[in-house]
Amino acid sequence: MxxxxxxxxxxxxxxxxxxxxxxxxxxxxxxxxxxxxxxxxxxxxxxxxxxxxxxxxxxxxxxxxxxxxxxxxxxxxxxxxxxxxxxxxxxxxxxxxxxxxxxxxxxxxxxxxxxxxxxxxxxEATSYRKYNAQTGASLGTYGLMPVPNISASRSANTRNIIGDDERVIDYSKSGIVRLDYKKIITNNSVSMTRTFTGTGFIVGNHKIVTAAHCLNTAFDVTYTLYNSDGTEKATYNAINYHLPQKFISGTNDNPDYDYAVVTVAEDLSSYQCFNVGVCRDDILDLEPNVYITGYAGNASPANRNLTRNIVTGSGKFIDDGSGNIISSKVLYYSTDTVGGTSGAPIYVKDSNGVMTVIGIHRGGFSTYNWGRRIDSNVLHFIYNNDELN
The missing domain is CATH 1.10.1330.10 (Dockerin domain)
Known part of the structure; x- marks a missing residue:
């Protein structure tokens, strides 16, 4: 940083x-x-x-x-x-x-x-004329188009605390992993290698799900497993990662294809394997709690002690301000997150406390957070994909 x-x-x-x-x-x-x-x-x-x-x-x-x-x-x-x-x-x-x-x-x-x-x-768009400072001769005109306004970006780099920070440290879920990876970033013609952090969750003996924006152009990808007392158990190199082609060729602001799978050599069968499912639109009638467990890479102003821990937040489905709560591919919710939580599971619990992952956390806006809704396309990609075996 x-x-x-x-x-x-x-x-x-x-x-x-x-x-x-x-x-x-x-x-x-x-x-x-x-x-x-x-x-x-x-x-x-x-x-x-x-x-x-x-x-x-x-x-x-x-x-x-x-x-x-x-x-x-x-x-x-x-x-x-x-x-x-x-x-x-x-x-x-x-x-x-x-x-x-x-x-x-x-x-x-x-x-x-x-x-x-x-x-x-x-x-506003403005035209200019260029002159030779020695002769005063006109060298032609050119125009500058307006640059974008600063805005509350919906990019994957933004995660939000909605109201009070209600997250708690939670190492009870052994299937949550911290992902570390590097990318080459270029600004003002200066290139540099930066290390980023995200979250993944185990869905098979050799498979971890995360968000595509975490891994697009990434290299030196590792994943870290934790003990129940919060200490790091082990860190391993990932073997491969898989992204939707439409995410790579499109824009990172499009959440429709923001999901990915990391394949690893280690046998993860002794760790928690998350149950992944598809929620119906009618789930809103139940007004369920919406949970997210992931790595807190950045501090929130009100709760810095959670930084660099696995934490769990709970919220509700929420209107994005335009009447959207659940769309065909996106979920909107008030569950608190910060940077580093990208790729974390969005899940609900039944009356017996059984968890089902219904989405993959992506980012946030000023009054809500959002993630990729699990649908049949994502299930096909995760479970019916010979390339992952």
Whole structure:
């Protein structure tokens, strides 16, 4: 995380003083002089440093504010207020440094009240003309299309605590594994190798299910098993992983194909094997608790003691704000999660406490989390697939 943040900081820090002044002036003008006012609800609260409105303060916020300062993202309304982390009415490197301190734990976040009265809007397409500075001759015109606004991304990198953090440490499920893997990340033409963490769950003697976005382009994949007292039992190298082709050729923002299977050489028959099934839409009539057990790689502002543990959260199915609770391929729920929980099982329990996995956790938005619903396609992929044997 520090390396990741450092690369971005290096990019911002390398700007010359004129560029820095221009960024500060641009930010100040954005705050003060744009038209079309956007006003936040006076009763809205958010975590200081939660730049992208994801519900947690993490490296994604470092990325967002860095990209804003680099002109890769724009901001309007509520997001302009969030960028001004130290509330000095200027968005600059000091705000970036404040977020980095929160992420690495040298500063604390807190719940702050939105007082947004920003009169800011997103960018518009603009044409420019280029001149030779020595002769004054025109060298032609060019246009810049608007860059995207900072938003509460639905990407797989976002997981959320909905309301109070109600998760508890739970090492009772031996079929939960921590996945570690590496990817080559390129930002501003600088490539670096980063290590990521996700969650998987055992579904067969040599099979572990997780989310496709965890493993797409990954290498050096390992999985770690835990003892019931929370100590690490063993770490092994994975043999292969399998992803839907439509996920690889599509976009990581499409949850329809966000599922994967890891195959391993070790015999996992002595560990818990999760029961996987398909829930009906009518399950909503039962108003069941929706559970997720997975690895807590990132801290939530209110419950940092859970970090780097296997934890279980419980919530309910929830409306995503557009009337969706269950779709043909996606489940929406209030169960608390953080980064590192991607790929964890979403499960329900019957009256006898028997668990059935009905989905694979993917990510979150500001007021809900979501995952890939288990359907016949996923079952076919997991259980009726000779390539996994």
């Amino acid at each position: 520090n390396l990741y943040s450092g690369i971005f900081y290096q990019g911002v820090n390398s700007m010359n003083s004129i560029t820095k002044r221009l960024l500060s002036i641009t930010a100040a003008c954005t705050l003060c002089f744009s038209a079309s006012p956007l006003t936040a609800n006076a009763d809205t609260y958010y975590y200081k440093g939660d730049v992208n409105n994801s519900g947690t303060v993490d490296v994604a916020d470092v990325t967002a504010i860095t990209q804003y300062l680099r002109g890769i993202l724009s901001a309007d309304g509520v997001y302009a207020e969030r960028l001004d982390v130290n509330r000095d009415y200027v968005i600059d490197d000091k705000d970036l440094q404040e977020v980095k301190k929160i992420v690495i734990g040298t500063a604390q976040t807190k719940s702050v009240r939105s007082v947004n009265t920003e009169m800011t809007t997103g960018q």
